[in-house]
Amino acid sequence: MKWQCALLKRWLPEYPDGDLPGWGKRWLDSHVPGCSACRQELAELRQVMAAIEATPVADPGPEFWGEFSRELHLKLVQAAQEGQVKPESTGSRWLRLPYLVGAPAVAALLLYVAVQFTGPGAPIPNQAVVMRHPAPSPVQDQALIKRKSPAKMAAAPQEAEAPTAQVRAVPSLPAEPMGQLVTAATEEGGPLPEEDIDISGLDLDAELAGMTDQEKNAFLDKMHQRKKDGSCIEGFAFCSWG
Amino acid sequence: MTDAQLVFRAQAGELPAFEELVQKYQREVYGLACRMVSDAEEAKDLAQQAFLQAFVHIRSFRQDAQFRTWLFRIAINQCYNFLKSRKKFGDPLDSDELSLAGDDPSPEADLVAQEQRRRLYEALERLPAKQRAVITLKVEQGLSYEEISRVLGGTAGAARVNYCQALKTLKKHIQTEDDHEVAMRSSQKVAARIPRR
Numbered sequence: 388m389k390w391q392c393a394l395l396k397r398w399l400p401e402y403p404d405g406d407l408p409g410w411g412k413r414w415l416d417s418h419v420p421g422c423s424a425c426r427q428e429l430a431e432l433r434q435v436m437a438a439i440e441a442t443p444v445a446d447p448g449p450e451f452w453g454e455f456s457r458e459l460h461l462k463l464v465q466a467a468q469e470g471q472v473k474p475e476s477t478g479s480r481w482l483r484l485p486y487l488v489g490a491p492a493v494a495a496l497l498l499y500v501a502v503q504f505t506g507p508g509a510p511i512p513n514q515a516v517v518m519r520h521p522a523p524s525p526v527q528d529q530a531l532i533k534r535k536s537p538a539k540m541a542a543a544p545q546e547a548e549a550p551t552a553q554v555r556a557v558p559s560l561p562a563e564p565m566g567q568l569v570t571a572a573t574e575e576g577g578p579l580p581e582e583d584i585d586i587s588g589l590d591l592d593a594e595l596a597g598m599t600d601q602e603k604n605a606f607l608d609k610m611h612q613r614k615k616d617g618s619c620i621e622g623f624a625f626c627s628w629g
Numbered sequence: 630m631t632d633a634q635l636v637f638r639a640q641a642g643e644l645p646a647f648e649e650l651v652q653k654y655q656r657e658v659y660g661l662a663c664r665m666v667s668d669a670e671e672a673k674d675l676a677q678q679a680f681l682q683a684f685v686h687i688r689s690f691r692q693d694a695q696f697r698t699w700l701f702r703i704a705i706n707q708c709y710n711f712l713k714s715r716k717k718f719g720d721p722l723d724s725d726e727l728s729l730a731g732d733d734p735s736p737e738a739d740l741v742a743q744e745q746r747r748r749l750y751e752a753l754e755r756l757p758a759k760q761r762a763v764i765t766l767k768v769e770q771g772l773s774y775e776e777i778s779r780v781l782g783g784t785a786g787a788a789r790v791n792y793c794q795a796l797k798t799l800k801k802h803i804q805t806e807d808d809h810e811v812a813m814r815s816s817q818k819v820a821a822r823i824p825r826r
Contacts, residue, residue, distance in 0.1 A: 406773060
């Protein structure tokens with residue numbers, strides 16, 4: 388019986404002549420007379436409703452309404468004179484249409500651009516092949532600094548200042564076994580072998596700095612070709628080639 | 630003249646047509662605001678503000694809805710905003726203010742009714758604003774659940790649940806106050822029996 392009471396209690400405020408479905412009314416008709424708890428609940432709800440109906444908001448009188456109308460009239464006239472009345476907004480739904488269509492289009496465009504420039508098929512930037520160690524230790528950093536001879540470090544800016552002074556041959560790409568070593572080392576996450584450190588980005592920068600534009604383009608084309616062949620592997624922060 | 634015709638004329642910029650609508654609904658809107666904020670002066674301001682907002686946005690009103698429910702929705706929103714700001718700034722409530730607006734010439738004869746009104750308003754004050762709105766719209770304005778859902782948002786079923794919950798809470802508050810009064814009276818009687826030294 389209690390489960391019925393719990394179900395029917397929410398219909399009680401509408402009983403017997405409120406907004407009830409036919410089956411609900413029939414159910415209440417059969418249940419309420421035999422259930423003392425529901426009868427009491429119904430009686431109390433009726434008392435509350437009667438109390439609300441018996442105490443309506445008192446009419447403040449004609450003087451109040453006269454003042455109300457005068458004040459409101461002034462406000463309405465002021466609003467009309469100041470042109471505060473908003474224009475019809477039925478067209479605004481159509482005006483909003485470009486925004487509704489445009490926002491996803493802009494989002495799709497941004498996504499496309501992001502994928503094009505940062506995804507796996509992104510073009511290699513001019514600094515070209517930035518070779519980064521996964522997490523170089525300070526010892527390795529020092530070794531790198533030591534390996535960079537002062538002559539090379541000094542030569543790079545000079546060559547950059549006069550790129551046409553000396554036409555250098557395009558540096559030959561590292562041999563196949565070394566590329567494999569690099570890839571293997573990267574996959575294992577361990578330190579790179581000695582030979583790989585020699586072809587770090589700093590050396591390549593120096594090499595590139597001494598090239599003419601044509602040479603650079605040729606070099607980069609080769610790089611692209613290698614990449615297409617699958618011999619150059621690019622990761623999020625790592626690129627190696629064989 | 631029907632609401633639709635008056636609204637049509639008001640949308641064309643005829644102020645008298647809108648003022649006719651004001652005359653028609655001012656008591657209902659004022660009553661709603663009174664029940665919501667329990668303050669006659671504030672209710673007057675809120676009712677005026679609701680009509681002003683309705684006038685300003687009358688051209689965005691589409692005739693597929695009832696003007697009355699649209700107006701109630703504006704009024705309820707005004708009341709919500711007011712209640713929010715009052716809650717924020719801590720303006721104290723005074724349920725006695727409301728009875729001042731409707732004072733009868735013979736207050737002695739009306740004492741019981743005033744007491745009943747005071748208790749009801751105190752119980753209403755303790756209800757959440759939405760439940761107060763549902764009670765007022767249902768019992769006083771006679772709106773159906775469908776219309777209430779249009780005024781307050783949500784579904785008709787949600788309005789029904791809110792209404793039931795509101796009645797139950799109101800009943801509980803009124804009963805608690807009755808019990809409190811009975812306890813007070815009995816304690817006064819007991820105190821009167823105790824001989825003074």
